[in-house]
Amino acid sequence: MEVIDNELSSPQRKRPKSDEDEMDIDLSDDLDTTISYYVDMNPISRGAEATILNCKFLGKPAILKQRVSKVYRHPDLDKQLIKQRLISEVRGIAKCKMLGVPVPAIYFVNEYRSEIVLEEIEGCNLREHLLILERTLPPNEYQYSFCEIALHLGKLIAKMHVGGLIHGDLTSANVLLRNGRPDQLYLIDFGLSYQKEVSEDKAVDLYVFERALAALHDGLEKTTFEAIRKGYESINAEHAAIVYKKLEEVRLRGRKRDMIG
Structure with a gap:
């Protein structure tokens, strides 16, 4: 290669x-x-x-x-x-x-x-794209537009994880849309990436991304994260089941930390 x-x-x-x-x-x-x-x-x-x-x-x-x-x-x-x-x-x-x-x-x-x-890669990053959608679309259309992107994004993350690669810094700023097209996504910024097959590391990758999205972009509902999961599962359902089971444990630990401070 x-x-x-x-x-x-x-x-x-x-x-x-x-x-x-x-x-x-x-x-x-x-x-x-x-x-x-x-x-x-x-x-x-x-x-x-x-x-x-x-x-x-x-x-x-x-x-x-x-x-x-x-x-x-x-x-x-x-x-x-x-x-x-x-x-x-x-x-x-x-x-x-x-x-x-x-x-x-x-x-x-x-x-x-x-x-x-x-x-x-000509276009903008996902963060910029979502900010534009937030300002220009009503909430239901904004959700629909982002779910379309999330489905494609889930597939890319799954391909990466199935291959044993952990991104390490998944945020909306590290996803590019070529010419603004939701079906032409590119991942960037792999300075913290590493190779590992441990499902918890993959779950943490997803958890960090969810938290980054929720913190920076208003109006995200459960359906948004479900769209990511649907795309993720479409690549390898068995692998996705293991990672998402671990993700629930990671989320629970995160909620406990938030409550304790």
Whole structure:
């Protein structure tokens, strides 16, 4: 499996190696860090862990993600965490490609600059899309529109989980709608992802996503989360039964923590 498009070939680049059981990422240690393969950079956003910019990579529109250092962290720990999250991002995207989960293609990785260049997915993220729907649609239409998205999203999460990949940071900001289409969803931001077959980790992934949706988007009803579950179950009903049983336990622990404070 090739993560990087063939047409974006570069002699300075090494590709991730992968197989069905384990992916060993070899970030090149012989890159000439004085060479910039991307130009016309324009900032999009700056988050807690990374700065996101529009750019052009070998003439193609792309997204440049630069992981940033934290002054409050010990320099050695900071360097280790940045490298670890860069590797996790590459592994997570590569694994999703293997599983048939839509993700941006990786064009280039520069370990020295803690940067990754990704395919640009034109459209908006799910958070922005839902905020627009909340402002423009009556509650019943808003619910219907989101349930349509939730059904597709449940399928993507299930494919990822069946393949043993935990996203680690599922939020509405980390789901993209290509050209605003609910049936063309892409998952992004795999810096906290990891490989694990434990059903509780998958349940926590879903629980975090539910809590993030409920906190940021008003008017979500039980039917919304049921739509996610329906999509999830359609991929592998046996797997879904195990994960959702564990999810009930995770929800119960969450409610207890909320009551205790």
